[in-house]
Amino acid sequence: MIGLKSRTWFSAMVCVALVILTFVVSRTAQGQQADRWYPSRWGANDQRGAANRITPAKVLEAKNLITRGTVYQVGRTYEPGMPMFGTRHYSLRIPQAFKIAGTNQAIYHDDLVSGELGQIGTQFDGLGHLGIGDLFYNGNNRTEFAQADGLTKLGIENVGPLFTRGVLLDIARYKGVAQLPDTYEITAADLRAALQRQNLEIRPGDAVLIHTGWGSLWMKDNTKYGQGSPGIGLGAAQFLVDEEVTLVGADNWGVEVFPNPNTSLGAPVHQLLLARNGIYLHENLNTADLARDSVYEFAYIFVPLPLKGATGSPGSPIAVR
Amino acid sequence: MIGLKSRTWFSAMVCVALVILTFVVSRTAQGQQADRWYPSRWGANDQRGAANRITPAKVLEAKNLITRGTVYQVGRTYEPGMPMFGTRHYSLRIPQAFKIAGTNQAIYHDDLVSGELGQIGTQFDGLGHLGIGDLFYNGNNRTEFAQADGLTKLGIENVGPLFTRGVLLDIARYKGVAQLPDTYEITAADLRAALQRQNLEIRPGDAVLIHTGWGSLWMKDNTKYGQGSPGIGLGAAQFLVDEEVTLVGADNWGVEVFPNPNTSLGAPVHQLLLARNGIYLHENLNTADLARDSVYEFAYIFVPLPLKGATGSPGSPIAVR
Amino acid sequence: MIGLKSRTWFSAMVCVALVILTFVVSRTAQGQQADRWYPSRWGANDQRGAANRITPAKVLEAKNLITRGTVYQVGRTYEPGMPMFGTRHYSLRIPQAFKIAGTNQAIYHDDLVSGELGQIGTQFDGLGHLGIGDLFYNGNNRTEFAQADGLTKLGIENVGPLFTRGVLLDIARYKGVAQLPDTYEITAADLRAALQRQNLEIRPGDAVLIHTGWGSLWMKDNTKYGQGSPGIGLGAAQFLVDEEVTLVGADNWGVEVFPNPNTSLGAPVHQLLLARNGIYLHENLNTADLARDSVYEFAYIFVPLPLKGATGSPGSPIAVR
Amino acid sequence: MIGLKSRTWFSAMVCVALVILTFVVSRTAQGQQADRWYPSRWGANDQRGAANRITPAKVLEAKNLITRGTVYQVGRTYEPGMPMFGTRHYSLRIPQAFKIAGTNQAIYHDDLVSGELGQIGTQFDGLGHLGIGDLFYNGNNRTEFAQADGLTKLGIENVGPLFTRGVLLDIARYKGVAQLPDTYEITAADLRAALQRQNLEIRPGDAVLIHTGWGSLWMKDNTKYGQGSPGIGLGAAQFLVDEEVTLVGADNWGVEVFPNPNTSLGAPVHQLLLARNGIYLHENLNTADLARDSVYEFAYIFVPLPLKGATGSPGSPIAVR
Numbered sequence A, B, C, D: 001m002i003g004l005k006s007r008t009w010f011s012a013m014v015c016v017a018l019v020i021l022t023f024v025v026s027r028t029a030q031g032q033q034a035d036r037w038y039p040s041r042w043g044a045n046d047q048r049g050a051a052n053r054i055t056p057a058k059v060l061e062a063k064n065l066i067t068r069g070t071v072y073q074v075g076r077t078y079e080p081g082m083p084m085f086g087t088r089h090y091s092l093r094i095p096q097a098f099k100i101a102g103t104n105q106a107i108y109h110d111d112l113v114s115g116e117l118g119q120i121g122t123q124f125d126g127l128g129h130l131g132i133g134d135l136f137y138n139g140n141n142r143t144e145f146a147q148a149d150g151l152t153k154l155g156i157e158n159v160g161p162l163f164t165r166g167v168l169l170d171i172a173r174y175k176g177v178a179q180l181p182d183t184y185e186i187t188a189a190d191l192r193a194a195l196q197r198q199n200l201e202i203r204p205g206d207a208v209l210i211h212t213g214w215g216s217l218w219m220k221d222n223t224k225y226g227q228g229s230p231g232i233g234l235g236a237a238q239f240l241v242d243e244e245v246t247l248v249g250a251d252n253w254g255v256e257v258f259p260n261p262n263t264s265l266g267a268p269v270h271q272l273l274l275a276r277n278g279i280y281l282h283e284n285l286n287t288a289d290l291a292r293d294s295v296y297e298f299a300y301i302f303v304p305l306p307l308k309g310a311t312g313s314p315g316s317p318i319a320v321r
Helices: A004-035 A049-053 A056-063 A188-197 A222-227 A234-242 A268-277 A288-292 B004-035 B049-053 B056-063 B188-197 B222-227 B234-242 B268-277 B288-292 C004-035 C049-053 C056-063 C188-198 C222-227 C234-242 C268-277 C288-292 D004-035 D049-053 D056-063 D188-197 D222-227 D234-242 D268-277 D288-292
Strands: A071-073 A090-093 A106-108 A112-115 A123-125 A130-132 A162-170 A207-211 A247-250 A280-283 A297-302 A312-314 A318-320 B071-073 B090-093 B106-108 B112-115 B123-125 B130-132 B162-170 B207-211 B247-250 B280-283 B297-302 B312-314 B318-320 C071-073 C090-093 C106-108 C112-115 C123-125 C130-132 C162-170 C207-211 C247-250 C280-283 C297-302 C312-314 C318-320 D071-073 D090-093 D106-108 D112-115 D123-125 D130-132 D162-170 D207-211 D247-250 D280-283 D297-302 D312-314 D318-320
Touching: A049 A280, A056 A162, A056 A297, A106 B268, A112 D112, A130 A268, A162 A188, A162 A288, A188 A234, A207 A288, A207 A297, A234 A268, A268 A280, A268 B106, B049 B268, B049 B280, B056 B162, B056 B297, B112 C112, B130 B268, B162 B188, B162 B288, B188 B234, B207 B288, B207 B297, B234 B268, B268 B280, C049 C268, C049 C280, C056 C162, C056 C297, C106 D268, C130 C268, C162 C188, C162 C288, C188 C234, C207 C288, C207 C297, C234 C268, C268 C280, C268 D106, D049 D268, D049 D280, D056 D162, D056 D297, D130 D268, D162 D188, D162 D288, D188 D234, D207 D288, D207 D297, D234 D268, D268 D280
Parallel strands: A162 A207, A207 A247, A247 A280, B162 B207, B207 B247, B247 B280, C162 C207, C207 C247, C247 C280, D162 D207, D207 D247, D247 D280
Antiparallel strands: A071 A318, A090 A112, A106 B130, A112 B112, A123 A280, A123 A312, A130 B106, A162 A297, A297 A318, B071 B318, B090 B112, B123 B280, B123 B312, B162 B297, B297 B318, C071 C318, C090 C112, C106 D130, C112 D112, C123 C280, C123 C312, C130 D106, C162 C297, C297 C318, D071 D318, D090 D112, D123 D280, D123 D312, D162 D297, D297 D318
């Protein structure tokens, strides 16, 4: 334990360092102002992010894409044996039947479900799912809004129904393969080229789905499916940000390429889309039927399961054509 | 213990009774043949029931009702404090955050959910939910298909997306009240009168939603909400069967009147709709916004959460206009 | 459809068969009386089975075995990665911390657990767990007592604390191996020989634990652990029944040999012990420390977790010496 | 935004404050050293706390109290309808029965359990349950050891079996009432007087159970039971700390008086016992039978359910006499 006198001297020395440090920090802060990513463009109190792009006009634009009355279920069935991350679990049980009093012999079954429902199987990532340090979308600090009983901000119940124009980009076909190679990073150039090949454009508020072919491993080779995956990189993600989409989905488990080619980064595309831009992710989709039928433009419809304070949502989006 | 001799005599006596009984039973069986409710009209192997009525043409009919781009969320938020039946439960927890390795400080939250998910809150009853004795839709015997790991037949994953014409019948307004009286039985005449007042007709494949006003008790007076409720009786249900609807929903917990005016019957409307006719029920809806805005005709869109082998589904249907 | 007349004739013919059948059945029933396994020796209303054998005198007998004050924990830790049967699951999560109002900064964690708790990891099988057809211990019919909310009879809460003399039979050492061969059936002769080698006797009310060495595969080779296992066969089980034990435990997943050498039988030892004799099973024990230290006689203490209406119990018995 | 020049000046001013602050802080730190509560007396790496007091000699001391062979179950049954704190839940369901292949018709039931198992019903608080700010027993920081999959330190599996001398202090009888008044603070003087009345002493390593009579409200008046409760205050807790007990239990929900008479404090007794002294709490006990029979000294036996990384444990301790 050092004495009081030497401590006071030590403090004085710290002062000199502090003056210098303050100068440096103030300059650095100026440089970082270009990186200031909140408040969001929808205001400091917004909790819906890019869902705000879905206006009645956008709904009508999407509705007008429905010309055949064909409905594709783009989500997967939840069942034992599906790939799951880490120690997440899924359990469904049918309890003993209940008999209802009466001469008409009514009898019924319930089902009991347990699991990380917003983060297993086909899953929709909400804005409270992933952040940068403690900061999430709109600068919300997780130490304040993440409570045991549910998120008090950015809960999935804020999103509301999504009824918008959907676009499928078949990157596998563009590359001439059934399945993109392991850990292939889809680039902005890939997206542009696929759009050109498919004679399409992306418009603000769209739901953009990426077909990588990786989904064919689902419940066929769960180990390979989960170890890594092709997916969009930061460049492609920035392209989608610039196009002002509402949602990016894919037939892999994380939408983004994993691991990131820059191995010092973990889930940077999640951060770019969710935290910085309020753009949603839809993971573990089944885009095979759309790709097979070359259905590239459709009404994308999804209503997040409104579990109050949840970070994500299970459920199957549909593509209607 | 009676002796062998007296037993043989007893058997002989039983024979006389048996001959008479056989005669009586054979006649009764003839009478019951009019009541033979399976196989279903969609064949002995069908598991989708009235969802089969939603054809591409029906999808287009529904889509053409979308003229304003307004989306109503007709389901309720799942949260602690919502009314629940018996010992069913709902729990959502946000576990400790996970940190992802990397210089970019990615951090994420999961959510852990547990409950009778297909049978709490806004819920969609599948064909494996309720039966008559051991027989369910299409004569399937529950002792065969109801397994601990999930229903091996009639599971909710068989239903598929529902995109159809929706009709709201505001019975409360027709009766000139904000809320129908406790245990009021809505009759076929009520439905016909409301249709006339609203200048509407029901068509095959429709989703018919009933506004009783009972939903205003939700989380306001859970005890009253759950003790009984106004709802459709057998007559109204038969009318909807004859109109060949796909689904009946309401802003109460069981769609049907409870208790049934015939107190010897328990949940007879469930049996008529689900088991005998493959028509789905959508319970605990929030129809107040539709009623307030007099939105009586719309596209009803719902995708049951495809939990393999489940008896029902949570989730929020939407009414798009 | 046959006519009424021929039906009446048919019934008459059935009568002849019936008289004969009645005669045969009455004789067969006499033969089966030797197999009548209920009511139990503790009366028709008993729900505790062989736990009744633990009297205050038995507690004192067990207590007198405690001479060193050494406590062995004979159960295993519950954790992800432990072997589990079929689609059973185990999940533990630590939710976000709760802060308590006050200047003293109290903060706390809960834990959220989900799983087939009475039937995963170290588990104690209650009398409501397994039966013969629909009949369980004391002839209770599962269609009556097995309700969705819990068993209304034979629930684990009826057992009460078990404090009795425990005996470890080290069959592996008797056979001169570290681990009994796959699917080895332990016979009554094996038990007798091991008792002789260990210079011990079994007494009424004892908890008999079997060391097979199979437990060394736990979380080392779960696949092998669960595929089959050495264990007691029907002969050894009958020997233990005759010795009037209260409980049989082992370091394998089912106590009994699996598969049974008579491949037409599934879990027959469970039926003999639980259903016919009210004797409990304790599975997935860790008997390695007892075997290593040659601790063959001890106070066995276990309190089933009193989950009302449960079929079994998790938890770690102790052997005190 | 202030200019760079003024910022540098500002820093200089901060320096002066800093020098003064350093001086003050260094003195204050000296004063607080008396309050330094970690490392624990069992070393900086200890995770078992006062369980370390239970030596083989202590086990033998406890065993010698067993003279009649009477076993009291001091825990409560877990069931729907028991009082629970906040949004914690408990659910048990019996799934559909499983049939095992074979001619012997084996059939079995599982049970599915979900809930905050270590923190509902009769519960044993581990050292990872509650802390002071972010600091828990032995100075462990919760931001390091509290992980989603379980506590990586202070998990309940570290405690091990507890077999020790138990003492019941019947404070209600000492006060001449069946039930202590609402929010009555039990003082050190009360404990001493009760000990004298019961002609007992507390010894190091003991499990001390407090009978308040509050337990008679269990499932009779859950609202009253949970609103507040009589219990020990800081003075009584410090007395028990000084007596070097291992565990304090009571027939109320938090052992300590609630709310604390010093209303600026939340759960201070938990902090004193768990965090500062590694002494465990056992809550929601049923001490009525012991009190009725005047059983004041006994072997207290409890094995925490070893759920890896859990904060507490369910289960029923026993008092053996």
